[in-house]
Amino acid sequence: MKVFVGLSGGVDSSVTAALLKEQGHEVVGVYMKNWATDLPGFECPWREDYMDAKRVAVHLGIDFKMYDFQKEYKQKVVDYMIDEYKAGRTPNPDIMCNQEVKFKLFLSTALEDGADMIATGHYARIDDGKLFKAKNKDKDQTYFLYRVTKDALRKSLMPIGDFNTKQEVRDLAEKFGLPTAKKKDSQGICFVGKVGIREFLEQYVSPKPGRILDQNDKEIGQHDGAIFYTIGQRSGLGVGGGLPYYVVGKDMDKNEVYVSTDLDDKRLWLNDFEISGLHWIGDEPDLSKEYTVCHRYRAQHTKAKLSKSKHGLKITLKDPARAITAGQSMVIYDGDQVLGGGIIT
RNA sequence: UGGGGAGUCGCCAAGUGGUAAGGCACCAGUUUUUGGUACUGGCAUUCGGGGGUUCGAAUCCCUCCUCCCCAG
Numbered sequence: 001m002k003v004f005v006g007l008s009g010g011v012d013s014s015v016t017a018a019l020l021k022e023q024g025h026e027v028v029g030v031y032m033k034n035w036a037t038d039l040p041g042f043e044c045p046w047r048e049d050y051m052d053a054k055r056v057a058v059h060l061g062i063d064f065k066m067y068d069f070q071k072e073y074k075q076k077v078v079d080y081m082i083d084e085y086k087a088g089r090t091p092n093p094d095i096m097c098n099q100e101v102k103f104k105l106f107l108s109t110a111l112e113d114g115a116d117m118i119a120t121g122h123y124a125r126i127d128d129g130k131l132f133k134a135k136n137k138d139k140d141q142t143y144f145l146y147r148v149t150k151d152a153l154r155k156s157l158m159p160i161g162d163f164n165t166k167q168e169v170r171d172l173a174e175k176f177g178l179p180t181a182k183k184k185d186s187q188g189i190c191f192v193g194k195v196g197i198r199e200f201l202e203q204y205v206s207p208k209p210g211r212i213l214d215q216n217d218k219e220i221g222q223h224d225g226a227i228f229y230t231i232g233q234r235s236g237l238g239v240g241g242g243l244p245y246y247v248v249g250k251d252m253d254k255n256e257v258y259v260s261t262d263l264d265d266k267r268l269w270l271n272d273f274e275i276s277g278l279h280w281i282g283d284e285p286d287l288s289k290e291y292t293v294c295h296r297y298r299a300q301h302t303k304a305k306l307s308k309s310k311h312g313l314k315i316t317l318k319d320p321a322r323a324i325t326a327g328q329s330m331v332i333y334d335g336d337q338v339l340g341g342g343i344i345t
Numbered sequence: 346u347g348g349g350g351a352g353u354c355g356c357c358a359a360g361u362g363g364u365a366a367g368g369c370a371c372c373a374g375u376u377u378u379u380g381g382u383a384c385u386g387g388c389a390u391u392c393g394g395g396g397g398u399u400c401g402a403a404u405c406c407c408u409c410c411u412c413c414c415c416a417g
Contacts, residue, residue: 010378081379092379122378144378187377197380230380241356241369247381298377323381 004110005119009049012121014056018176029057029064034073055179076100088252089327090230099147119157129154131338134161146331210255232323271320275342276312
C-alpha cells in the first residue's frame, strides 16, 4: 500500500514512517509547510523541522516531498484563532489544524497525489473508522482529534497509538537510527513554537488598557487587553500583595478582567455548561447513557450526563472541573472510544 | 507643626541587640503538540536619610525626611 506520512521533524512521526516502511508499505514522507513567518525576536523553526523531516526520509530511503499549506493554514487555523480571541473565547488551534489541515487538506492532497492512505505520529488508535484512545494513556492525543471525520479515519494510520510508553517510541527511533531520536518533544502551538500566545496576538491586536477587578469588585490594577487573558490563568497580572490571583472571568465589551484569590471561586469550578458546534465521528451519543468527558488535553476524564440544549448539548459533570472556558473543546468518550464533542459556549 | 501611629525587596509582611523568614509579583527551568494549570530554582551584604552607643543594631539613643489618624 502507498502511504503518505506526515513528517513534522519530530520523533513520533519519524518512527511512524520507519514502522510503516518496515511493514512493507511504500512510504512517502511529506512535510507540511503550514507556517513559516518569523515573529519579532523569534525565528520560525520551520526550516529546521523541514531539514529534520528530510533527513529522516533520506535515512529511511523513502520519497520525500513538501506540501505548502500556508495559505489555507492561515485562513483556517490562524485567522480562526485570532477571531476567537477577539470574540473573548479561548480557541484550540491544534484541533482546528487536525480538522481542516491534516485530515482534510493533507488527506485529499495525498490521495490526489497517488496515496492509498495517510499516516501521522499521533497517539491514538483507529479501527474501522472509529477513534480510540492511545494505549499510552498519558500521551493520548485523541482530545485534539475529535473533530476528524469517519471517512478520514478510514484512510488514516496512527501506529504510535499502539505503544505503551514514549520510551518505547524513543527506543525504536534509536534502533532505526533515526536522526530525530534524541530530539526534544515539541510543545506550544505548533506554528508559534517558542513564542508565547500573547506575543503572537500582539502582532494582530493593539493593547487596550482596562480594569482588573477582584472578587469584591475592587479595582486592583490595570491590564492591557482583556483579550490576552483566559479563565484559570494565574500569572501575568502583574499584581502582587497577598495571595495569587486567578482569572475567573472577563468582559470583552467593558474590557474588564475579573480575578479572585479564592481557589474555590464558583466561577472557576463548573459542572454545568453547554457546548455547540457538535461533531460526531460516528453515531450520536445516546442521551440516556452516561459517558466520560474530557475538557482539556491530559485532564482527568470525568463522568457526565448529556442532555439537549438550545444550541447543542448541555453537559452535567459528576464532579466540577476547573477553568471550563468558552472556545475550548469538550470531548465525549464511550470507554476508550471517542464519540466526538463540541465547543464550550 | 498639639497628640498618637508608621516607615524592612515592585507589593504584603516576619524579625525589638547577634549578624535580613515567608507570601505575591517578576525571571529562569521542568511538565505539556491549545490557552492554562502544577512543580523546581533565582530574586534585599541590606532594613527612609544622617549621626551616636555597642565586640556586634533593622532592632537602643539623637536628629532630619515622608506618610497616616485624631485634634485644629
